[in-house]
Amino acid sequence: MLFAGIDVGSTTSKCVLLSDGEVAGAALVDMGIGTAGPERAYSEALAAAGAAPEDVACCVATGYGRASWKGADLTISELTAHGLGNRFLFPEARTVIDIGGQDAKVIELDAGGRMANFVMNDKCAAGTGRFLEVMAGVLRVPIGELEALAAQAEKAAPISSTCTVFAESEVISQLAAGTPVPDVVAGICVSVASRVAALAKRAGVKEQVCMSGGVARNGGVRRALERALGVPIVWSAQAQLAGALGAALHAWHKSEGQRGEVKYG
Amino acid sequence: MAEEIKKPRTPPDPSSAKYKLSKIAADAYKDAVAAKARGEKVAWVSSNFPVEIPETMGIATVYPENQAAGIAARGAGARMCEEAETDGYSNDICAYARISLAYAKLKSCPEQDVAMPDVLLCCSNICSCMIKWYENLSRELNVPLIMLDIPFNPDDEVSEAQAAYVKGQFLEAVRRLEEITGKKWSDERFQEVMSNSCRTSRAWLAATAMARYTPSPFNGFDLLNHMAVMVTARGKPEAAEAMETLLKEYQENVETGKSTFRTEEKYRIMFEGIACWPWLRVTSAGLKSRGVNMVTTIYADAFGFDYDSFDGMIRAYCKVPNAINLETARDKRVKLCRDNGVEGLLVHTNRSCKLWSGFMPEMSRQIGAACHIPVVSFDGDQADPRNFSEAQYDTRVQGLTEIMDSRKGGESV
Ligand code: SF4
Numbered sequence: 001m002l003f004a005g006i007d008v009g010s011t012t013s014k015c016v017l018l019s020d021g022e023v024a025g026a027a028l029v030d031m032g033i034g035t036a037g038p039e040r041a042y043s044e045a046l047a048a049a050g051a052a053p054e055d056v057a058c059c060v061a062t063g064y065g066r067a068s069w070k071g072a073d074l075t076i077s078e079l080t081a082h083g084l085g086n087r088f089l090f091p092e093a094r095t096v097i098d099i100g101g102q103d104a105k106v107i108e109l110d111a112g113g114r115m116a117n118f119v120m121n122d123k124c125a126a127g128t129g130r131f132l133e134v135m136a137g138v139l140r141v142p143i144g145e146l147e148a149l150a151a152q153a154e155k156a157a158p159i160s161s162t163c164t165v166f167a168e169s170e171v172i173s174q175l176a177a178g179t180p181v182p183d184v185v186a187g188i189c190v191s192v193a194s195r196v197a198a199l200a201k202r203a204g205v206k207e208q209v210c211m212s213g214g215v216a217r218n219g220g221v222r223r224a225l226e227r228a229l230g231v232p233i234v235w236s237a238q239a240q241l242a243g244a245l246g247a248a249l250h251a252w253h254k255s256e257g258q259r260g261e262v263k264y265g
Numbered sequence: 266m267a268e269e270i271k272k273p274r275t276p277p278d279p280s281s282a283k284y285k286l287s288k289i290a291a292d293a294y295k296d297a298v299a300a301k302a303r304g305e306k307v308a309w310v311s312s313n314f315p316v317e318i319p320e321t322m323g324i325a326t327v328y329p330e331n332q333a334a335g336i337a338a339r340g341a342g343a344r345m346c347e348e349a350e351t352d353g354y355s356n357d358i359c360a361y362a363r364i365s366l367a368y369a370k371l372k373s374c375p376e377q378d379v380a381m382p383d384v385l386l387c388c389s390n391i392c393s394c395m396i397k398w399y400e401n402l403s404r405e406l407n408v409p410l411i412m413l414d415i416p417f418n419p420d421d422e423v424s425e426a427q428a429a430y431v432k433g434q435f436l437e438a439v440r441r442l443e444e445i446t447g448k449k450w451s452d453e454r455f456q457e458v459m460s461n462s463c464r465t466s467r468a469w470l471a472a473t474a475m476a477r478y479t480p481s482p483f484n485g486f487d488l489l490n491h492m493a494v495m496v497t498a499r500g501k502p503e504a505a506e507a508m509e510t511l512l513k514e515y516q517e518n519v520e521t522g523k524s525t526f527r528t529e530e531k532y533r534i535m536f537e538g539i540a541c542w543p544w545l546r547v548t549s550a551g552l553k554s555r556g557v558n559m560v561t562t563i564y565a566d567a568f569g570f571d572y573d574s575f576d577g578m579i580r581a582y583c584k585v586p587n588a589i590n591l592e593t594a595r596d597k598r599v600k601l602c603r604d605n606g607v608e609g610l611l612v613h614t615n616r617s618c619k620l621w622s623g624f625m626p627e628m629s630r631q632i633g634a635a636c637h638i639p640v641v642s643f644d645g646d647q648a649d650p651r652n653f654s655e656a657q658y659d660t661r662v663q664g665l666t667e668i669m670d671s672r673k674g675g676e677s678v
Contacts, residue, residue, distance in 0.1 A: 064656055064660070067659075075663075076663070076667065077660050077663040077664040077667055078660060079660070079663075079664035079667065080664065080667045103657070103660075114668075114671045114672075115664075115667065115668050115671060116639070116668065117633070117639050117640065117641075117668065118641070118664055118668075120657075120660075120661060122614065122644050123644045123652070123654065123657070202626070202630075
């Protein structure tokens with residue numbers, strides 16, 4: 001019997017299938033709400049598990065497009081999903097920072113792992129994944145290369161952290177003034193980190209701090225956040241799947257009253 | 266989220282509080298139009314200006330904030346805001362101000378027309394944006410402005426000096442109004458108005474305090490509508506009568522286990538901030554569909570003016586919500602949360618209202634800590650529909666519900 005979690009985001013769709021507390025299949029597709037992405041993520045995860053749709057006992061949807069996934073038995077917010085997913089990946093986690101495509105959130109977990117509070121970004125895209133995408137577009141570099149470029153920086157260029165549009169013109173001015181691209185990229189990472197650090201400080205930073213979502217893979221942002229918060233940040237290579245994992249765990253808990261351990265991969 | 270099922274509208278019962286209260290609000294607009302037609306002077310009045318003054322003198326009034334809220338709730342907020350922006354007003358300015366300034370130019374808006382003013386009554390105990398808004402109205406419409414300076418009070422009590430400073434201005438305002446309108450102040454009439462105002466306030470405070478029962482006998486969104494009468498008409502006997510009817514209905518609801526929150530009340534929250542008028546249905550349905558009742562708001566306390574003399578009235582206006590220090594304002598809210606069994610705080614970070622939204626991050630943090638409740642905020646606007654995202658609101662409300670559920674031992678994280 002499988003328990004499915006599907007995370008329909010603004011730019012990506014993720015699916016995790018659990019069987020007896022183990023991940024039986026998972027998939028990530030770079031297409032979000034309003035595309036065939038969620039459907040593809042679901043079928044790819046089923047294929048990876050060698051299973052058919054009828055094997056799924058309960059499906060929980062989360063993410064920006066959670067209400068649009070017709071196959072869901074239940075929906076949960078991304079907040080609960082990332083809290084659950086990360087607590088299983090990091091049993092000591094007390095603070096979860098998730099930088100998603102459209103929003104940034106800091107989730108505070110209590111000692112027992114329950115979500116105690118959360119703080120989310122305001123309406124501006126600064127401090128979200130979209131900000132990084134826009135900046136990568138301006139620099140004409142693939143988003144996946146930002147980390148490597150940031151690592152070559154001598155000194156992060158100052159980039160505004162308050163507005164995506166302002167920051168975009170600053171990046172163009174920096175390039176026009178001859179600032180090396182790695183320094184500009186490092187400045188962009190610092191800009192995202194300082195915005196998210198302000199949210200995290202509002203939520204109250206308790207260790208262990210972990211990072212979730214796609215931006216967790218970007219070491220430039222992660223390290224800038226560690227410096228801004230003065231604490232180490234743990235992350236998993238599966239960070240992008242954490243929301244879907246949390247949703248699958250919720251499906252499992254709901255159906256079987258389980259709170260057991262999940263073995264990943 | 267569950268689809269809202271549209272039920273056919275039943276005609277309102279004329280003896281119900283809802284009918285009486287909406288009639289009072291609607292009549293105020295009509296009365297001002299009629300007064301204007303008779304050649305009488307009409308005043309545009311800001312919400313924290315002492316209603317007792319125009320009411321005692323029999324001056325017809327229009328409340329531009331209420332007009333703007335009505336326009337926004339009926340879907341014309343963006344149109345009117347854009348009109349003001351075309352004239353050069355920044356879209357960072359309060360949307361009530363933008364709508365009102367656009368109306369002053371157009372002198373027409375089918376969503377809520379009003380009689381044009383002959384005098385403007387404003388006071389500084391609300392916010393600085395309002396001072397400039399009224400100064401501009403005065404200049405654009407070429408009508409006199411009476412501005413009361415009621416300073417922010419950093420202390421807990423109203424000092425003799427402050428009371429005397431404000432009293433001098435009240436008396437001067439009366440003198441100028443007599444001159445402008447030709448109507449006279451009467452002490453006896455003031456006694457009547459004061460007694461009506463206090464009667465209305467006492468009934469309002471008692472009605473809103475009925476939320477201490479579980480389930481609450483009312484949906485807190487009712488308060489947002491009924492409040493219009495508290496702001497504008499509390500000195501009228503029919504307002505006192507309508508509020509007493511409201512109290513009676515809520516008492517009956519408690520006895521019979523009924524509520525105007527027409528679904529199971531699973532969670533009880535306090536809502537902080539002005540309503541998101543353009544998105545009232547969405548914001549209300551997002552809560553109701555999850556069994557979340559907004560049982561209280563600071564409005565439950567804010568318009569409860571209870572005093573027994575002219576001097577007492579002055580002191581009451583020196584203590585309105587926007588003019589008091591953070592600690593006093595916080596304690597009022599903490600009391601509301603405790604008295605009404607509040608389990609979570611939902612804060613409207615209102616892009617229009619810099620004053621209210623500016624102090625909220627710190628105040629809500631302190632309320633959350635004092636009451637051990639989760640605090641969640643969402644971006645919105647009281648009258649400009651362009652500053653709200655339904656998906657963002659929904660995620661935050663769902664997150665808040667999940668925390669409250671998990672605290673009750675539910676299945677969430
Ligand atoms: S900014 Fe706030 S306090 Fe000032 S007029 Fe607008 S809504 Fe009222």
